[in-house]
Each structure stands twice: as C-alpha cells, then as structure tokens.
C-alpha cells in the first residue's frame with residue numbers, strides 16, 4: 001500500500017488526525033502499540049467543547065445515553081468542600097469505548113490501522129519520511145508526512161524524556177458508585193487528587209493523580225498508597241471502602257506538565273506529546289482533539305502542495321500556541337495550588353465566598369467549541 005501519512009500513536013489525537021486526513025482523501029496508516037479496545041488512564045470527563053467534533057467524526061453522542069456532567073464538588077481532607085455549576089460541563093465516556101469507536105470509523109473509511117505495533121524509528125529522506133515498526137509486514141515504509149501522537153511518554157528513539165525531574169503517576173479503575181450521575185467530584189488528599197464521575201452503562205470512573213515520589217517510597221504498592229494517603233480524605237475513604245470495582249487498576253508513570261517541542265525531524269507532535277494540561281482542568285482530551293484538527297488541516301495543506309514542509313511546522317506551532325497557551329498557564333497555576341494543602345483550603349474558601357471566581361477559573365482553563373475540520377486551515381504567510 002502506498003500511503004500519504006503515518007500517524008504514530010492511536011489515542012484520541014492520533015485517531016482524530018487520521019480520520020480527518022483519510023476523509024480528505026489522503027491514504028493514512030495509524031500505528032498503535034496496544035490492541036484495541038483497551039483501558040487507559042484518564043478521568044473520562046470530556047468537556048462539551050468537543051461534542052460537535054465528535055459528532056462530525058461519527059460518534060453519535062446524543063444517541064449513546066451518556067451522562068451529562070454539569071456540577072462539580074471539591075473536597076479536601078479537613079472536610080472543607082465546595083460545590084458549583086460548571087460553566088461548560090462535559091459528558092462521561094470511557095476511553096475503552098471512545099478510542100475503539102474512532103478506530104472502527106477510521107478503518108471503515110479506508111485507513112489502515114496497525115494495532116499491537118510499536119513505532120521504533122523514523123528517518124527523514126529526500127522523498128519524505130521512513131517509518132520503522134515491529135510489525136512483521138510493515139516493518140519499514142515510506143510516507144510523505146508523519147504525525148507524532150505518542151501521548152505523554154514519547155518513545156526512546158526520540159530521546160527527549162527528561163526523567164531527572166519527578167512527576168506524577170495516574171491510576172484509574174471503573175467502579176459502581178452511588179453519587180449523582182450529573183456531578184463530577186474532585187477529592188484532594190496529601191500528595192494528589194482523585195476524580196470520580198459517571199461514564200456509560202451506569203459505571204463510574206475513579207482516577208487519581210499522585211506524586212511519583214510517594215509511589216516510589218511505597219514501592220508502587222497501590223493498595224498501600226490508597227490506604228495511607230487517599231484514605232486521609234474521609235469522602236475517599238468511604239468510596240474506596242464501599243464502591244465495588246468493575247475493572248482492575250490501570251496506571252501510568254511519568255506524568256509531567258512542562259513545555260515540549262511541537263515538531264522535530266519531520267514530525268509534528270499533537271495531543272499530550274505536544275504538551276499536557278493538568279487533569280484537574282478536565283480538558284486534556286479536548287486539547288488532544290483540537291490539536292489533531294489543527295495538525296491534520298495544516299498537513300492537508302502540505303500534502304496538496306499549498307505550503308512547504310518548513311511552513312507546515314511553523315504554522316502549526318503558531319496555531320497551537322494561540323489555541324492553548326492561556327489555558328495551559330491557568331491550569332498550571334491551579335495544579336500548583338492543589339499540590340499545597342494550605343493553598344487548596346484557601347482556594348476552596350475563596351470559591352465558597354466568591355463563586356464567580358470558580359466560574360472564571362473554569363472558563364480560563366477551557367476553550368469554546370473546537371473548530372470543525374474545513375474551518376481552520378490558514379497559512380501564516382497569507
């Protein structure tokens with residue numbers, strides 16, 4: 001098969017970019033390390049700015065009977081709490097379902113999905129890009145362009161990870177719960193915070209972010225970590241003791257919120273590979289989807305000969321920064337606050353006194369509806 005584009009990494013960003021390019025008439029190959037469907041660490045609260053795009057992609061969100069989340073409750077170990085209405089709100093949908101549905105759409109539209117396959121190297125050539133994988137048949141193939149959507153942990157061949165600094169680990173499982181289906185809850189505990197909200201089929205996603213130092217200290221024993229740290233918040237202590245697990249835990253290490261390069265060696269990075277927003281903003285999936293639209297649209301301009309490779313990377317960088325810089329800064333500040341118990345208490349007290357402050361923070365960490373493909377591509381030189 002002669003392909004135009006390779007998308008490396010098949011999470012939300014990669015799958016979305018692949019569908020857009022395939023639908024625009026460019027033969028696309030998507031390489032995903034794991035085999036669909038699979039569980040992934042994520043709070044599974046998808047802010048509503050993504051809904052029109054999901055419908056455009058072919059996910060019938062309104063017919064899927066998904067919970068709509070309009071309320072937020074925050075607590076911290078001393079018992080202090082805040083409840084408010086989310087200015088935008090979100091839907092609850094598992095990554096097991098969402099990523100799998102997108103993969104099926106891509107295949108239906110003629111995209112080639114190589115799941116269970118790792119990208120192991122790339123080389124820029126005169127004709128484009130050579131991709132190397134561990135697939136028995138597609139171990140080496142050439143394409144005109146490639147997008148890197150590896151998620152937060154880029155593969156070793158890119159030699160970018162800065163593992164000197166400690167980050168966070170993320171842990172998630174699905175549970176049966178008795179909390180209102182229209183409410184997302186965020187519970188603070190020493191060393192992290194835990195979100196819980198409804199997803200499809202009456203299940204709930206319970207997902208927490210924890211200081212990696214604590215995890216190392218406790219030798220990664222998650223049951224012990226939960227007992228020692230999460231149980232310090234009485235709300236979480238009840239939930240963890242009473243809610244019946246529906247799945248085992250999945251976890252991920254190396255979660256960091258730092259600026260990252262947006263392109264390299266003929267690759268544009270999208271989704272978490274380009275930069276990750278702290279999960280408390282509930283906006284990472286929407287950013288992944290939005291960055292995929294930007295990258296795919298600009299890639300379409302390159303593939304149709306309207307811009308050069310140099311301009312491809314430059315325009316993407318410009319559009320990415322204009323779309324995400326403010327919300328990344330705002331969410332980074334909120335993350336620092338949540339890392340300090342005194343600041344957390346102060347913030348919750350301020351939100352209780354001035355609920356408008358909460359609405360403003362929520363607005364500044366989100367965008368408006370993601371532009372649909374066909375409405376974004378413009379070059380910086382025009």
Ligand SMILES: Cc1cc2nc3c(=O)[nH]c(=O)nc-3n(C[C@H](O)[C@H](O)[C@H](O)COP(=O)(O)OP(=O)(O)OC[C@H]3O[C@@H](n4cnc5c(N)ncnc54)[C@H](O)[C@@H]3O)c2cc1C
Pocket residue numbers: 008009010011012013014031032033034040041042043044045046047117118119120149150151152153154155169170171207208209255270271272273276277279282283284285286288
């Ligand atoms: C604890 C936690 C809670 C979160 N909660 C929320 C939330 O409630 N709402 C929200 O909007 N966001 C949330 N996020 C953020 C959200 O999960 C991410 O922003 C989103 O998944 C990014 O999508 P992506 O496509 O960039 O990456 P991913 O979804 O991580 O996909 C990357 C894919 O690339 C594959 N891959 C990696 N290396 C290779 C390789 N060498 N070859 C082939 N494939 C490869 C991986 O297997 C993976 O499937 C949370 C994140 C964390 C850590």
